Amino acid sequence: MKRPLAITVAGLLSLALVASACGTTSKSGTGTTKPGGISPAGAGSQWTTNHPFKVAWIYVGAKSDAGWTHQHDLGRQAVASAFGGRVQTYYKENVPEGPQVTTTIDQLVNQGVNMIYATSFGFQPYVVAGAKKYPNVIFEQATGTDLGKNLAEYGAAGEDADYLAGMAAGYATQNGRIGFVAPYAIPEVIREIDSYTMGARETHPGATVQVVWTNSWFNPAAERQAAQSLVSTGVDVLGDGVDDPAVGQVAAAAGIKWTGYDSDQNQYAPNAYLTNAIYDWAPYYVRDVRAAMEGTWRSHFYYGNIADGSITLAPFGKSVSQTARTAILAKEAQFKNGTFNPFTGPVIKQDGSVGIPAGKTIPVWDAHNQNALSRYTLSWFVKGVIGSAKG
Amino acid sequence: MIPFTIRFEPRERLSRWINIWVPVAAIVLALVIAGAVLAVSGHNPFTTYQQIIQAAFTQPGAFTQTLVSTTPLLFTGLAAAVAFRMRIWNIGAEGQLYLGSIAAAGVGLYLQSLPAPIVVLAMMVSGAIAGSLWAAIPGTLRAYFNTNEILTSLFLNYVADYLMYYLIFDSTSFWRDLTSPAARVFPQGKTLAASGNWPALTIFTIAVPLGLIVAVGVSGLLWGMIRGTRYGFEMRVMGDAPRAASHAGMNIRRKIISIMFVSGAVAGLGGASQVGDFRHVLDPRGLEQAQFGYTGIVVAALARYNPISAILAALGIGVLTNAGLALQGPNFPIGLTGTMEGILLFCVLGSEIFARYHVRVHRTRKPLAAHRAGQVRPAAPAAAPVEMALTGGGEQAS
Numbered sequence: 091m092k093r094p095l096a097i098t099v100a101g102l103l104s105l106a107l108v109a110s111a112c113g114t115t116s117k118s119g120t121g122t123t124k125p126g127g128i129s130p131a132g133a134g135s136q137w138t139t140n141h142p143f144k145v146a147w148i149y150v151g152a153k154s155d156a157g158w159t160h161q162h163d164l165g166r167q168a169v170a171s172a173f174g175g176r177v178q179t180y181y182k183e184n185v186p187e188g189p190q191v192t193t194t195i196d197q198l199v200n201q202g203v204n205m206i207y208a209t210s211f212g213f214q215p216y217v218v219a220g221a222k223k224y225p226n227v228i229f230e231q232a233t234g235t236d237l238g239k240n241l242a243e244y245g246a247a248g249e250d251a252d253y254l255a256g257m258a259a260g261y262a263t264q265n266g267r268i269g270f271v272a273p274y275a276i277p278e279v280i281r282e283i284d285s286y287t288m289g290a291r292e293t294h295p296g297a298t299v300q301v302v303w304t305n306s307w308f309n310p311a312a313e314r315q316a317a318q319s320l321v322s323t324g325v326d327v328l329g330d331g332v333d334d335p336a337v338g339q340v341a342a343a344a345g346i347k348w349t350g351y352d353s354d355q356n357q358y359a360p361n362a363y364l365t366n367a368i369y370d371w372a373p374y375y376v377r378d379v380r381a382a383m384e385g386t387w388r389s390h391f392y393y394g395n396i397a398d399g400s401i402t403l404a405p406f407g408k409s410v411s412q413t414a415r416t417a418i419l420a421k422e423a424q425f426k427n428g429t430f431n432p433f434t435g436p437v438i439k440q441d442g443s444v445g446i447p448a449g450k451t452i453p454v455w456d457a458h459n460q461n462a463l464s465r466y467t468l469s470w471f472v473k474g475v476i477g478s479a480k481g
Numbered sequence: 482m483i484p485f486t487i488r489f490e491p492r493e494r495l496s497r498w499i500n501i502w503v504p505v506a507a508i509v510l511a512l513v514i515a516g517a518v519l520a521v522s523g524h525n526p527f528t529t530y531q532q533i534i535q536a537a538f539t540q541p542g543a544f545t546q547t548l549v550s551t552t553p554l555l556f557t558g559l560a561a562a563v564a565f566r567m568r569i570w571n572i573g574a575e576g577q578l579y580l581g582s583i584a585a586a587g588v589g590l591y592l593q594s595l596p597a598p599i600v601v602l603a604m605m606v607s608g609a610i611a612g613s614l615w616a617a618i619p620g621t622l623r624a625y626f627n628t629n630e631i632l633t634s635l636f637l638n639y640v641a642d643y644l645m646y647y648l649i650f651d652s653t654s655f656w657r658d659l660t661s662p663a664a665r666v667f668p669q670g671k672t673l674a675a676s677g678n679w680p681a682l683t684i685f686t687i688a689v690p691l692g693l694i695v696a697v698g699v700s701g702l703l704w705g706m707i708r709g710t711r712y713g714f715e716m717r718v719m720g721d722a723p724r725a726a727s728h729a730g731m732n733i734r735r736k737i738i739s740i741m742f743v744s745g746a747v748a749g750l751g752g753a754s755q756v757g758d759f760r761h762v763l764d765p766r767g768l769e770q771a772q773f774g775y776t777g778i779v780v781a782a783l784a785r786y787n788p789i790s791a792i793l794a795a796l797g798i799g800v801l802t803n804a805g806l807a808l809q810g811p812n813f814p815i816g817l818t819g820t821m822e823g824i825l826l827f828c829v830l831g832s833e834i835f836a837r838y839h840v841r842v843h844r845t846r847k848p849l850a851a852h853r854a855g856q857v858r859p860a861a862p863a864a865a866p867v868e869m870a871l872t873g874g875g876e877q878a879s
Contacts, residue, residue, distance in 0.1 A: 150770075152815070170811075180810050186770035189759040190806060193546040197807045200540045211667045212766050235663045274650065276667050305646055460662040467665050480651070 256289025557777025575774025581752025612749015
């Protein structure tokens with residue numbers, strides 16, 4: 091009978107301690123819970139180590155995903171180191187799309203956060219509502235479409251580097267048959283597959299890219315299965331547009347080549363690895379946070395590219411030939427100096443009809459005519475893709 | 482060589498006192514263990530617990546958000562509890578909730594020009610019906626073909642998930658938004674008109690979702706049904722003594738199907754609440770990520786299948802969910818929030834054994850072989866503890 095008593099005593103003690111801790115420190119806590127007093131369009135403020143500018147990121151996945159979220163977190167770390175103690179960064183990972191985004195936004199604002207980056211499209215309705223609720227906090231939505239006085243959008247042209255990765259795939263393929271594991275049949279992914287295919291066909295005329303959809307950004311099991319099904323149809327290069335390197339492992343096991351996505355994924359399958367598009371959010375985040383700190387931030391629709399460093403091409407894998415490297419780097423230089431755009435016509439659709447007429451370039455996004463053909467509304471595959479753009 | 486045996490002897494009567502004392506002690510023990518883990522990993526346990534209380538209760542808007550997290554868990558917790566109480570293992574609340582969402586979103590969109598009270602009521606009714614029909618599939622299979630409802634209800638979750646994805650991603654269905662700019666960038670459902678937005682009851686600064694009020698009402702109804710009706714009595718008998726029930730001539734088949742119906746209806750209502758209270762759209766990705774159906778099983782276990790206790794259990798998980806969101810960050814890895822939640826659940830669920838059994842330590846002069854090996858031997862026949870565990874919180878619930 092001694093033990094239960096001891097447990098009770100210990101329990102009461104710890105309860106009392108918890109209660110007293112809450113009682114004493116909650117006062118000092120309330121001092122920091124007032125929303126940050128910055129105005130998005132206001133004058134510059136002085137931010138110091140004692141009074142840091144607070145920036146938060148909301149991630150849909152884990153920051154260890156070796157892909158999309160990982161790249162955003164590298165950008166966060168770059169912000170943290172660029173401004174020393176004058177900026178304090180926060181992040182929330184594995185936040186499900188839904189009302190808990192509102193919970194997270196409320197909690198962050200209560201912590202005094204001045205600026206919030208939401209890195210999944212599914213957060214958008216809750217971010218739009220949050221921007222209305224907290225007019226003094228800056229909100230930015232990745233890959234989104236809605237703008238407001240304190241709400242900006244940002245994205246980057248992964249498809250530019252996908253063209254280069256496609257060129258590498260074109261050089262690597264022997265039989266001209268490439269497989270591609272794709273997440274969702276949405277314009278963002280469709281334009282990446284289109285660009286990839288055009289790149290592959292530049293270096294390997296007549297090559298085909300066969301697409302399998304997984305309906306998920308992150309589902310290694312489904313991706314492995316999809317990749318395996320492509321391998322069994324006889325493709326000798328695999329590409330993917332998902333958030334993790336599972337496809338590379340299938341390629342390595344099958345002894346074929348692979349282009350990844352999001353981050354430098356060489357380490358996951360070095361023998362199979364060719365290259366891939368990398369989202370480097372660090373330059374944008376550092377610029378953007380600096381503008382917010384200095385009071386020069388304005389709402390914007392940012393679409394980064396190879397030229398401004400938001401998109402880069404990963405270092406080549408060991409099996410990429412010297413010829414391929416030279417050609418791909420030459421093309422990269424053309425992207426950088428603005429003399430090449432994969433979405434300048436003529437671009438021929440999958441069915442042989444003209445998608446973009448010769449000499450015409452489609453815009454990233456036509457805010458005035460949102461249904462017009464743009465990169466953000468592109469919903470068809472180019473010639474050479476095998477599969478349906480409807481998912 | 483251990484010179485004593487530990488015996489677990491079933492308690493003849495479960496007193497009220499032990500029912501309160503054991504969970505409270507378990508929570509305190511969990512706080513102490515989790516506190517040690519926090520301290521070892523370099524975090525001050527007291528400031529951490531303080532942050533939990535702030536994030537769940539005291540910060541502006543925090544309790545409102547806790548109720549937002551609680552609402553779906555109460556629905557799925559009740560759905561699991563009412564079925565498990567009768568030893569019908571409905572693991573399908575996840576899919577039944579999806580179906581409820583699909584039906585409620587469809588009805589809400591279709592009737593959007595009608596007055597709000599009618600739309601809200603129609604969404605509730607349709608959500609409940611859709612969930613119950615979906616649950617009736619494994620129920621019927623179990624009743625007539627004796628299939629394992631754990632498997633059939635579980636697998637139907639995937640079917641419901643694919644159905645939801647099909648409606649929004651792979652078809653031009655009635656549910657799908659085909660016109661807005663955002664929907665061109667990423668497929669999404671049509672947003673309900675204001676008539677389909679369920680109102681919230683604001684008490685001081687706390688917004689109580691209509692869904693939560695309904696869920697609490699359902700808790701009361703289920704409690705009354707289990708405790709006060711002939712149906713509930715038969716259900717209890719079947720849960721605790723299936724043989725006696727069949728000897729007494731109860732229609733077991735009809736009971737199984739009807740209990741699945743009730744369970745599915747409650748989960749379906751939860752799906753309707755997701756659409757009406759919070760999302761205002763059929764949101765396959767969000768619902769799939771949330772996993773309300775599976776978490777509901779934890780809620781039911783914590784509540785020992787008692788519908789009234791489920792309110793507290795759902796609130797507890799809601800608190801943990803929001804506190805977990807608040808704690809994690811650069812200095813607090815997400816794995817640590819998961820560890821703390823795990824410690825708490827382990828202690829509370831594990832403490833059941835102390836509520837159900839006397840633990841007696843006997844000195845032994847001539848230890849048996851089993852004791853020599855240091856094994857803990859339950860005194861009751863091997864089958865008995867299993868039976869006790871499976872019948873769950875039957876005694877308390879009734």
